[in-house]
Amino acid sequence: MPHTDDIRAAVAANDWPALRRLSLVNGGFGRIRDAVWPFLLHSHDAAASAPSKQPQPGEPHPDERQIQLDTDRSFVLYPVGDDRKDGLKQDLNALIVSLMRRRRKLHYFQGYHDIISVLFLTLPYSVALAAAEKMSLHRLRDAMGTGLEPLVGQLQVLKRLLRLADPEIAAMVETATPLPYYALSNLLTLFSHDVPTLHLIQHVFDYLLCRPPSAIIYLAAVVILAHSDSIRKLVDEDEAGMLHAVLTAFPPVNDAPVNDEEPRFTSPGPSATQSLWQADDDSLTSDSASLAESYAPTETSATSLASEETASFDGSSRISRSPSVDTLVDDVLPVTHKESAPAVTASRSLSDLLRQADELYLSFPPSNPRLAMRQIFGPQSVLFTWNEQSGSASCASQSEDDPTSSPLTDDEAEALVDTPQHIIRPDFVDEDEQEELQPKKYLDTPSRLAFTEWEWWTTSRNEYTPTPLTIAATTVMVASIGFAAYDISRINAASR
Numbered sequence: 001m002p003h004t005d006d007i008r009a010a011v012a013a014n015d016w017p018a019l020r021r022l023s024l025v026n027g028g029f030g031r032i033r034d035a036v037w038p039f040l041l042h043s044h045d046a047a048a049s050a051p052s053k054q055p056q057p058g059e060p061h062p063d064e065r066q067i068q069l070d071t072d073r074s075f076v077l078y079p080v081g082d083d084r085k086d087g088l089k090q091d092l093n094a095l096i097v098s099l100m101r102r103r104r105k106l107h108y109f110q111g112y113h114d115i116i117s118v119l120f121l122t123l124p125y126s127v128a129l130a131a132a133e134k135m136s137l138h139r140l141r142d143a144m145g146t147g148l149e150p151l152v153g154q155l156q157v158l159k160r161l162l163r164l165a166d167p168e169i170a171a172m173v174e175t176a177t178p179l180p181y182y183a184l185s186n187l188l189t190l191f192s193h194d195v196p197t198l199h200l201i202q203h204v205f206d207y208l209l210c211r212p213p214s215a216i217i218y219l220a221a222v223v224i225l226a227h228s229d230s231i232r233k234l235v236d237e238d239e240a241g242m243l244h245a246v247l248t249a250f251p252p253v254n255d256a257p258v259n260d261e262e263p264r265f266t267s268p269g270p271s272a273t274q275s276l277w278q279a280d281d282d283s284l285t286s287d288s289a290s291l292a293e294s295y296a297p298t299e300t301s302a303t304s305l306a307s308e309e310t311a312s313f314d315g316s317s318r319i320s321r322s323p324s325v326d327t328l329v330d331d332v333l334p335v336t337h338k339e340s341a342p343a344v345t346a347s348r349s350l351s352d353l354l355r356q357a358d359e360l361y362l363s364f365p366p367s368n369p370r371l372a373m374r375q376i377f378g379p380q381s382v383l384f385t386w387n388e389q390s391g392s393a394s395c396a397s398q399s400e401d402d403p404t405s406s407p408l409t410d411d412e413a414e415a416l417v418d419t420p421q422h423i424i425r426p427d428f429v430d431e432d433e434q435e436e437l438q439p440k441k442y443l444d445t446p447s448r449l450a451f452t453e454w455e456w457w458t459t460s461r462n463e464y465t466p467t468p469l470t471i472a473a474t475t476v477m478v479a480s481i482g483f484a485a486y487d488i489s490r491i492n493a494a495s496r
Helices: 002-012 016-022 030-041 064-072 082-102 112-122 125-138 149-165 167-173 181-189 198-209 215-225 228-236 240-247 280-284 288-294 299-307 325-332 350-363 410-418 431-436 453-460 468-495
Strands: 253-255
Touching: 002 016, 002 030, 030 112, 030 125, 030 198, 064 082, 064 112, 082 112, 082 125, 112 125, 112 181, 112 198, 125 410, 149 167, 149 181, 149 215, 149 350, 167 215, 167 228, 167 240, 181 215, 181 240, 198 215, 198 253, 198 350, 215 350, 228 240, 253 350
Parallel strands: none
Antiparallel strands: none
């Protein structure tokens, strides 16, 4: 096939811009992902020897019990034959345990097995372990530390991106939750927990793997904006309480492969150039105007972006509020079981959705100061250390914004997990949230000085009081418990 030949030629030529364009074609990289993904993850040179399907010998990793619990409930969303399921679960468990024993500084998070299961079902076992290791060290590392503060940072960037892209929709969804916690599952698992078919999530991975790690934030924003009509309808009908049911759902999409002999894949649920998707550190130091000059979106993608009302791009903003634990747990968990959620009948092309994410990146690149990416994340975040030519770039000169830094080795990347203060900035203060936290003043008598709830909080805090960022991270961890409970209930429902 010409499309397959083009993909193979792009891999052979180390042509990342061509691969980014080809990832937007219906069907993505199709049946040659086993050649493309190892190249994109820089694991193709490490796949010479096939690993054993038994866990790597050595001292058990502290997270192995949770890994066992999660792999035992694998292959529900992307089912396999019952006669193969138990064996595949054991092999998946052995792969993840071997990786964790090899890279002991990494910490397992719930949903990690969803990501690795996509690699596991796509790649030969002989290359899956090396691919998973590279992906963990150079793309997922921020989420594999001792806390989930970096995920909260991504939510802060996503909130700002939504305000820039469509301030009206952003204001509406913030009535449901101040930070977009409903997108936590998508950001954490790269959509692998929620996209309903294996073929669709494989195409999503085609898109993400040939772009910087920040691409997931732009895709998450486009998925939210794809529900604009439903969001407006719910708000108009005073049903804002149902917003989380819409916001956690992946929009219905179809993805017809280039080969007409292959079946069409449909979701059952409710042209970039080289400078467009360079490493994020390059984009953060480049001017967005230069990106615009070098990027020429196709007529089809530009039309679809306008027709879907996914972006108004007028740069307004809205103030947010602090979250509650109950709201967070509700928003994080998928709620596709709720029958009262608005029905969505129209189906668009997944490729169009991916093109819209590229266009959103063009309009508001990571260098946009309104996104505050440099203020939220430290220089050792994967958002700044990833490099398309070698997986990761050294963080040694990231503070100097030097894109010519030498590549990070796998060992160096693992060591960065021990310095969370350089991954997410603990001193970041969201000025918008500070303003929103100012409640009305209370006066007991005209002669008494007015005070505010926020003033009481800031003046009465002592060394034993957690910071707002710690509170948010703890809340996310509480939500993960609900996340696991939902998985168990889904398995029980499927077995009936």
